[in-house]
Amino acid sequence: MSKMNDMPFAELQFYATAPYPCSYLPGKLARSQVATPSYLIDTRVYSALVNAGFRRSGAFTYRPYCDHCRACVPVRVIVDQFAPNRSQKRAWKQHVNLTVHLMDLKFNPEHYALYRHYQASRHPGGGMDQDSREQYSHFLLQSNVSSYQVEFREDGVLKMVSIIDELDDGLSSVYTFFDTSNPDTSYGTYNVLWQIEEARRLKLDYIYLGYWIEQSRKMNYKTNYRPLEGLQNGEWKPMEPKQASE
Numbered sequence: 001m002s003k004m005n006d007m008p009f010a011e012l013q014f015y016a017t018a019p020y021p022c023s024y025l026p027g028k029l030a031r032s033q034v035a036t037p038s039y040l041i042d043t044r045v046y047s048a049l050v051n052a053g054f055r056r057s058g059a060f061t062y063r064p065y066c067d068h069c070r071a072c073v074p075v076r077v078i079v080d081q082f083a084p085n086r087s088q089k090r091a092w093k094q095h096v097n098l099t100v101h102l103m104d105l106k107f108n109p110e111h112y113a114l115y116r117h118y119q120a121s122r123h124p125g126g127g128m129d130q131d132s133r134e135q136y137s138h139f140l141l142q143s144n145v146s147s148y149q150v151e152f153r154e155d156g157v158l159k160m161v162s163i164i165d166e167l168d169d170g171l172s173s174v175y176t177f178f179d180t181s182n183p184d185t186s187y188g189t190y191n192v193l194w195q196i197e198e199a200r201r202l203k204l205d206y207i208y209l210g211y212w213i214e215q216s217r218k219m220n221y222k223t224n225y226r227p228l229e230g231l232q233n234g235e236w237k238p239m240e241p242k243q244a245s246e
Helices: 043-051 086-095 109-122 133-140 187-201 217-224
Strands: 013-016 032-036 055-057 060-064 073-078 099-103 147-154 157-166 170-178 206-212 228-232 235-238
Touching: 043 157, 086 187, 109 133, 109 157, 109 170, 133 170, 147 187, 157 187, 170 187, 187 206, 187 217, 206 217
Parallel strands: 170 206
Antiparallel strands: 013 032, 032 060, 055 060, 073 206, 073 228, 099 147, 147 157, 157 170, 228 235
């Protein structure tokens, strides 16, 4: 991993936040290391930052920097070695007829309505289910890097939206939300598979899936996309976490 005083990081400044309640592990305190100023973080610099374990939320670029915890592991899928398991093949077949449109990061009322539906269904009481239009836009539609949104429709009806960053060596999955009204769908699985195929088409090496925490059940799905690498002690290494059943 590049050191923070090496190029392309030399002109950036890094600071640690004050402790705050962890969003993933109850009873734990978290801290983040933040890269600033945001206007210097273009696609080239951000690609290097992601390779060093950073992520972005809007124009806010950060990585976990906790005092006594290293549970958050950045993970990425090796695109050209990926082979779907049985359940992933079923999900692909189930949703392969979705129509896909790539769009610039612009506010769309239909997208926002689906986002509110998704948050109310999947994360009630978590705060994001009350996000205003401005909060939604700040979270998903602000970017200084090469970003776009992808909408997936079925018979003209919006079913899913993804925000994706295109990096020098891969695609970074920023956020995905979808229609949760039918429990028999597999939109989330299909979405990751679509991103893998899109990276393959673009001749990119990786899909960056953010952080994986072994103790967090909501992150278990990431271990189903293999081979998976994790950033451990500054190096990307093959991971063999417990794999969810197929």
